[in-house]
Amino acid sequence: MARIAIAGGGIIGLACALRLAGDGHAVTLIDPDPDGDKCSWGNAGGIANTEVVPASMPGMVWRVPGWLFDPLGPVALRWQHAPALLPWLLGWLQAGRAGQVERIAAALAGLLGRVDADLAPLLAQIGCIDDWHRLGALAVYRSAAGLRADRAGWALRQCHGIAFDEISGAEARAMEPALDSGIAAGVFMPGWSHVSDPKLIWAALLAAVRAAGVAVVRSRATDIARKGRVRLASGREIACDAVVVAAGAWSAALARSAGDRVLLESERGYNVTLPDAQVHLSREVIFAERSFVATPLSIGLRIGGAAEFAGLSAPPNYARSRALGRLARDYLPGVNLAGGREWMGNRPATPDSLPVIGPSPRRADVVYAFGHGHLGLTLAATTAQLVGDRLSGQPPKLDLAPFSAGRFG
Ligand SMILES: Cc1cc2nc3c(=O)[nH]c(=O)nc-3n(C[C@H](O)[C@H](O)[C@H](O)COP(=O)(O)OP(=O)(O)OC[C@H]3O[C@@H](n4cnc5c(N)ncnc54)[C@H](O)[C@@H]3O)c2cc1C
Numbered sequence: 001m002a003r004i005a006i007a008g009g010g011i012i013g014l015a016c017a018l019r020l021a022g023d024g025h026a027v028t029l030i031d032p033d034p035d036g037d038k039c040s041w042g043n044a045g046g047i048a049n050t051e052v053v054p055a056s057m058p059g060m061v062w063r064v065p066g067w068l069f070d071p072l073g074p075v076a077l078r079w080q081h082a083p084a085l086l087p088w089l090l091g092w093l094q095a096g097r098a099g100q101v102e103r104i105a106a107a108l109a110g111l112l113g114r115v116d117a118d119l120a121p122l123l124a125q126i127g128c129i130d131d132w133h134r135l136g137a138l139a140v141y142r143s144a145a146g147l148r149a150d151r152a153g154w155a156l157r158q159c160h161g162i163a164f165d166e167i168s169g170a171e172a173r174a175m176e177p178a179l180d181s182g183i184a185a186g187v188f189m190p191g192w193s194h195v196s197d198p199k200l201i202w203a204a205l206l207a208a209v210r211a212a213g214v215a216v217v218r219s220r221a222t223d224i225a226r227k228g229r230v231r232l233a234s235g236r237e238i239a240c241d242a243v244v245v246a247a248g249a250w251s252a253a254l255a256r257s258a259g260d261r262v263l264l265e266s267e268r269g270y271n272v273t274l275p276d277a278q279v280h281l282s283r284e285v286i287f288a289e290r291s292f293v294a295t296p297l298s299i300g301l302r303i304g305g306a307a308e309f310a311g312l313s314a315p316p317n318y319a320r321s322r323a324l325g326r327l328a329r330d331y332l333p334g335v336n337l338a339g340g341r342e343w344m345g346n347r348p349a350t351p352d353s354l355p356v357i358g359p360s361p362r363r364a365d366v367v368y369a370f371g372h373g374h375l376g377l378t379l380a381a382t383t384a385q386l387v388g389d390r391l392s393g394q395p396p397k398l399d400l401a402p403f404s405a406g407r408f409g
Contacts, residue, residue: 001025004391005230005240007221007254011040011198011376012369013246014205015122015384020244021212023392028238029209030230032220039248039345040202040376042271044304045295046137046284047193048378049115050162052108053153054353055307055373056096074291076320078310085309088265091351091408101156104352107402109160111355111382114397116191118381126204128195131298137192139286140172140331141185146289154187164189178279178332187288194284196298198377221247223257227365242365242391249312249346251356251370259362260405264371266312267349270320271304272340273297279335287331292324294332301335303328307347316344349373352407357386358400367391368405 002025006013009031021027067073077085095104123129141147147166157164165188172186173179195201210216220233224245230238245254249266256262281296292305303324308317321342328335350356350371360366369387372379389396 002241002391003239004028004242004244005030005221005238006244006246007031007224007230008245008247008251008370009034009206009216010038010246010248011202011205011380012248012372012383013244014202014209015380016244016246016369016387017209017214018122018125018205018212019384019388020391021209021214023388025391027214028217028240029214030217030219030221030232030238032218032233034206034216034218039347041199042343042345043198043269043377044271044284044293044302045195045198045297045377046293047115047119047132047195048137048375049112049193050157050164050189050191051375051378052105052112052160052162053156054095054101054104054108055349056092056351056353057101057152058096058098060096061093074306076306076308078308078314081309081311081314084311085265088263088351091263095352100352103402104354105156105160107354110398111379112375114382114385115378118385122381122384123201126201126208128201128204131196131200132193133195133283134193135283136188136190137194137284137286138172138175139187139189139288140179140183141288142182143184143289147185147187150288162189163191176281176283176285178281178334179285180331180333183331192284194295195377200298201377221254224254224366225257227363242367244367244369244387244391246369248370248376249348251348251368255360255368255405258360258366260360262356262371262405262408263351264356265309265349266346267373268306268308268310268316268344269304269347270306270308270316270318270324270342270344271302272321272325272337272342273300273302274325274335274337274340275300276339277301277335279332287327290327292327294328312346318342318344347373348376354403355379355383356405357383357403359390361404361406
């Protein structure tokens with residue numbers, strides 16, 4: 001049995017805590033606000049195990065200026081943050097080269113191929129198996145040109161054995177009658193699934209972690225420079241044999257204190273949840289040309305997306321949530337936006353769309369579990385298995401080299 005400290009009580013830290021407590025370790029979970037809002041609360045709820053396509057693809061760079069100057073566009077930048085963002089941006093450009101994309105997609109396929117098998121027992125353990133809806137997802141296009149523009153992504157999915165069916169606009173509307181008649185084409189992905197409400201899953205996980213005897217400490221971990229010690233903002237130190245860094249978008253500073261430089265940004269995402277949408281969707285729908293999604297959650301229809309680079313401390317710009325609501329009206333005529341709850345979350349994003357999972361290249365006692373970008377809910381159970389195997393001395397189920405912090409140099 002080892003003493004393991006985990007920094008971060010989002011979906012990733014909690015999933016790791018449950019696995020490690022189950023292995024018999026003495027686990028301490030550290031979070032400045034264990035019960036407070038976090039990225040893991042308000043996401044779109046998608047189990048997007050088909051998403052082997054990285055955020056940076058060849059040629060995509062030419063689409064970015066158009067997005068940046070479109071007030072409803074999927075990408076926004078607060079210009080004051082541009083100098084700090086530059087190294088990350090250069091990494092993003094490099095990740096979009098053809099050879100890199102192949103490598104990244106193969107690594108993502110390895111992780112995503114494990115998702116269903118890892119998630120099922122976790123959801124069963126925390127009493128949420130009936131909150132997992134395995135109904136696929138439907139990507140819809142307004143024009144054939146829009147579908148053509150995404151060909152490379154669909155070809156990449158095909159290379160990795162991801163099942164999908166291209167269907168006509170009429171077939172898409174037969175699956176989801178709430179869609180506007182101007183939908184020209186659709187792609188149905190049967191492997192995708194969604195949960196009733198990501199916050200509900202997070203809350204059940206936190207309850208299970210507490211029930212498993214994990215000590216929850218309300219404080220911020222400030223540095224892990226000294227082996228066997230986690231220093232807290234409260235001034236206290238926690239003695240441990242190993243530390244897991246799972247502090248989402250805040251993880252880079254802790255990694256730096258262990259001597260590792262990682263490229264990590266907050267890719268802020270927005271949504272609006274409509275308690276009385278007055279339109280019905282059966283499954284998650286992806287509005288591909290405008291890069292946003294709608295998920296039918298138990299608490300309402302959630303319309304979400306956007307990628308805003310503004311750093312970790314800038315106040316949210318909820319005009320982006322309202323813009324998503326207006327966009328949804330174009331695709332879902334009759335949708336009722338009244339009473340919509342606006343939300344922003346800090347996606348922990350690496351430039352190459354790969355999470356950082358596994359031991360620090362410098363310190364065997366430090367294990368990383370952050371940087372899951374758009375896939376943190378999807379990959380939580382799988383990350384927990386990989387971290388658990390590492391710390392419990394079990395053979396790795398996957399080669400962790402592509403996810404090493406060492407790749408940032
Ligand atoms: C709009 C939007 C839609 C999304 N949709 C999906 C989706 O459909 N499917 C999917 O899989 N993913 C989705 N995501 C991504 C997903 O939400 C994230 O990848 C995931 O929540 C990250 O979890 P985390 O535990 O790493 O971070 P978080 O949930 O952010 O948790 C990090 C925790 O670390 C704590 N912390 C911070 N600093 C410290 C410190 N120094 N010491 C200790 N603790 C610290 C914080 O208080 C916080 O509790 C979406 C994200 C957004 C924004």
